[in-house]
Amino acid sequence: MTATPSVERSGTTVSDSDPFLVVEDLSVEFPTPDGPVRAVNGVSYTLELGKTLGIVGESGSGKSVSSMAVLGLHDPKRSTVAGSIRVGGQEIVGMAEPGMRKLRGNQVAMIFQDALAALHPFYRVGAQLAEAYLVHHPKASKRDARRRAIEMLDRVGIPQPDGRVDDFPHQFSGGMRQRAMIAMGLINDPSLLIADEPTTALDVTVQAQILDLLQDLQREFNSAVVIITHDLGVIAEMADDVLVMYAGRAVEYGATKQMLTRPAMPYTWGLLSSVPDVQADTDARLIPIPGNPPSLLDPPPGCSFNPRCAHRDKVPGDLCRTTLPELLPLAAGSKHLKRCHLADPEAVYQSEVLPEIAPDLVEEA
Amino acid sequence: MFAYIVKRLLIGVVTIVLVSMAIFALFWYGPSSPARPICNQETSNRCTPERLENFEEQLGYNNPIWSEYGAYVKGVFVGRTIEIGNSTIDCDAPCLGVSQRSRALVWDELIERLPATVSIAAGGAALYLLLGVPIGVAAARRRGSFADKALVSSFLFISSVPYYLFALLAWLYFTLIWDVPILGSSGYTPPWESPWDWFTGLLLPWICLGIFGCTQYTRYTRGAMVEALNEDYIRTATAKGLGPRQVVYRHGLRAALVPVITIFGIDLGVLLAGTLFTEYIFDIQGIGRWGLSATYSLDLPVVSATVLFAAIIMVLSNILVDVMYSALDPRVRLA
CATH class of the missing domain: 1.10.3720.10 (MetI-like)
Known part of the structure; x- marks a missing residue:
């Protein structure tokens, strides 16, 4: 298809059967003086319009890097991106810069964490929003762009938007800045919105407001949303599907409900065990995952999680240490995929993990 | 903003006054008589102690430092008359004195x-x-x-x-x-x-x-x-x-x-x-x-x-x- 600067959603060729975002076997590698670092390694997922995918993992697991690849934000001189990313049927990997620019902020927009750093300190909020609008609407006048900026600020719930539009980012509160960031992301009605830890820098009450806002806007615009987070609470609230990443690889992928009730990979168990629950019994224990994520320069052989895995002795032989498990369906035909050698992870979870983290759930059962 | 600039200008004026006092004192109390160059010049390098004394008297170096500094400041704002050797020079404001070497007005x-x-x-x-x-x-x-x-x-x-x-x-x-x-x-x-x-x-x-x-x-x-x-x-x-x-x-x-x-x-x-x-x-x-x-x-x-x-x-x-x-x-x- 020809890339047009139009923002009409009809401008993208999406057949009903093909999801809007298709990522296949995506790898991102950065050369460093100590050798190449493969920050993302063979990740695949799909996302339909109107749906939300949550990507979870620790810092350095490759969740942000994989999403930045969707916007082509990796400098080709400093990185190698392989695999395939199709947005509305358009291949992103290897796309020339001018075509990429028409896509960025237009069909695909990104909301960054820490809006204070992500907004330019020297330009007024309204000017930054208007700039995002004007770059994709070259025929629009500055007045139109300003009107549109005010409209978007109003839409994301900023009080007195026609006055606040002339404020500088430092004059906004943290929650308002994140709202302005969201307004900037949505100003061109993108079909795909990537939110990179949109609530990390905010306090909890504001977090909930921002998540509600994102959900409202998603319903209104029917966009596809990728939400990157390390907060499983955010996932439970927002996501239809979850992708768990560890050391650059997808280790578990499936529908959110499935994943939260029947997680099938020790790393996911570890993440769940680390979530404090205010309503839980005070006897419930918070169990951190021991150790640190592995160095991507020298990843451990076999399963990348094996050095930190409490359950590797349940796998016969030293399979965990020698062979990388494949990302396979939990059961034949299941859409719930896991990368683990455990033969029956469900049984281990029910008998060993659940009693530790949620004793009340076990008693009820 | 305006108040800030005024405040900074006032501090600046104080700084400049202090600098002018310091430089004045430095020469005044320095090891060499400030009248010596002019004495050498006027007497074709036959500046005897008596002649030097005369020049110091004429140039005001025998007066207290604050009265000479006062005369200097007064010259800056209203001008003054300066006598060097046998000549009298009218120095209009802003008068920064007369160059001892060239006898021209410093301001000029x-x-x-x-x-x-x-x-x-x-x-x-x-x-x-x-x-x-x-x-x-x-x-x-x-x-x-x-x-x-x-x-x-x-x-x-x-x-x-x-x-x-x-x-x-x-x-x-x-x-x-x-x-x-x-x-x-x-x-x-x-x-x-x-x-x-x-x-x-x-x-x-x-x-x-x-x-x-x-x-x-x-x-x-x-x-x-x-x-x-x-x-x-x-x-x-x-x-x-x-x-x-x-x-x-x-x-x-x-x-x-x-x-x-x-x-x-x-x-x-x-x-x-x-x-x-x-x-x-x-x-x-x-x-x-x-x-x-x-x-x-x-x-x-x-x-x-x-x-x-x-x-x-x-x-x-x-x-x-x-x-x-x-x-x-x-x-x-x-x-």
């Missing part, structure tokens, strides 16, 4: 020499900003590449050569040995007499100042740009779909320029206060040379005037920098 000499120094300073500073900033931006965009490394190390080499040697070699080769047309003719001609001669005469000094100064500005700009280009808001600008030029200049350089402009304001002040080496090497009668030769001959009124002039310029350029800083960075509020 200052005004006469000012255009040369301003010409050198303005041209040199403009050149090093215009060279330094774009080169710094280009280096920052290609940071880590061979071109960047070659540029950084060659600029480090230039800036580690002492400036006087650099300027002297330039003058030696371009003017004396090769006698390059246009470039080779250096010296100051007032622009209102001949703009072309003014331009050609100052071209080599400007280039020397420009090349030498731009190495610093390249470093500042490169550093500030590398920092700015790593900021989150640059990634935001790219993610909006802006082209590389808008990202680098409108978002990156806009932020990187703030520290550079700050340093530039101070540097310009330093240059205006006297481009000593440049004036000396290229034989231009500016403030810097004037002050230096006055120091050699212990010409107190001239030295005081140059120091006072430098103090005023520095106070003003500091205020200007602070005001510009708040204009450039909306997060800075002046109060």
Whole structure:
């Protein structure tokens, strides 16, 4: 298809059967003086319009890097991106810069964490929003762009938007800045919105407001949303599907409900065990995952999680240490995929993990 | 903002008064009699102790320091009459005294020499900003590449050569040995007499100042740009779909320029206060040379005037920098 600067959603060729975002076997590698670092390694997922995918993992697991690849934000001189990313049927990997620019902020927009750093300190909020609008609407006048900026600020719930539009980012509160960031992301009605830890820098009450806002806007615009987070609470609230990443690889992928009730990979168990629950019994224990994520320069052989895995002795032989498990369906035909050698992870979870983290759930059962 | 500027100006006035007192006291209490140069001059180097005593009496050095300082300050605001040797000189306000060596009014000499120094300073500073900033931006965009490394190390080499040697070699080769047309003719001609001669005469000094100064500005700009280009808001600008030029200049350089402009304001002040080496090497009668030769001959009124002039310029350029800083960075509020 020809890339047009139009923002009409009809401008993208999406057949009903093909999801809007298709990522296949995506790898991102950065050369460093100590050798190449493969920050993302063979990740695949799909996302339909109107749906939300949550990507979870620790810092350095490759969740942000994989999403930045969707916007082509990796400098080709400093990185190698392989695999395939199709947005509305358009291949992103290897796309020339001018075509990429028409896509960025237009069909695909990104909301960054820490809006204070992500907004330019020297330009007024309204000017930054208007700039995002004007770059994709070259025929629009500055007045139109300003009107549109005010409209978007109003839409994301900023009080007195026609006055606040002339404020500088430092004059906004943290929650308002994140709202302005969201307004900037949505100003061109993108079909795909990537939110990179949109609530990390905010306090909890504001977090909930921002998540509600994102959900409202998603319903209104029917966009596809990728939400990157390390907060499983955010996932439970927002996501239809979850992708768990560890050391650059997808280790578990499936529908959110499935994943939260029947997680099938020790790393996911570890993440769940680390979530404090205010309503839980005070006897419930918070169990951190021991150790640190592995160095991507020298990843451990076999399963990348094996050095930190409490359950590797349940796998016969030293399979965990020698062979990388494949990302396979939990059961034949299941859409719930896991990368683990455990033969029956469900049984281990029910008998060993659940009693530790949620004793009340076990008693009820 | 207005109140802030007034406050800063008042503090500046206090600074200047203190500087003038310090320089006055320094000569007054110094080991050599301030009357000796004039005594030597008047008596054809047969300055006996008695004659020196007479001159000290006439020049007021036997009065208490505060009354002489008072007379000096009064001269600045209302003018005064000065007697030297057998002559009486009317010194109108602003009277900075009479040069003991040339017997001319210090104020007149200052005004006469000012255009040369301003010409050198303005041209040199403009050149090093215009060279330094774009080169710094280009280096920052290609940071880590061979071109960047070659540029950084060659600029480090230039800036580690002492400036006087650099300027002297330039003058030696371009003017004396090769006698390059246009470039080779250096010296100051007032622009209102001949703009072309003014331009050609100052071209080599400007280039020397420009090349030498731009190495610093390249470093500042490169550093500030590398920092700015790593900021989150640059990634935001790219993610909006802006082209590389808008990202680098409108978002990156806009932020990187703030520290550079700050340093530039101070540097310009330093240059205006006297481009000593440049004036000396290229034989231009500016403030810097004037002050230096006055120091050699212990010409107190001239030295005081140059120091006072430098103090005023520095106070003003500091205020200007602070005001510009708040204009450039909306997060800075002046109060």
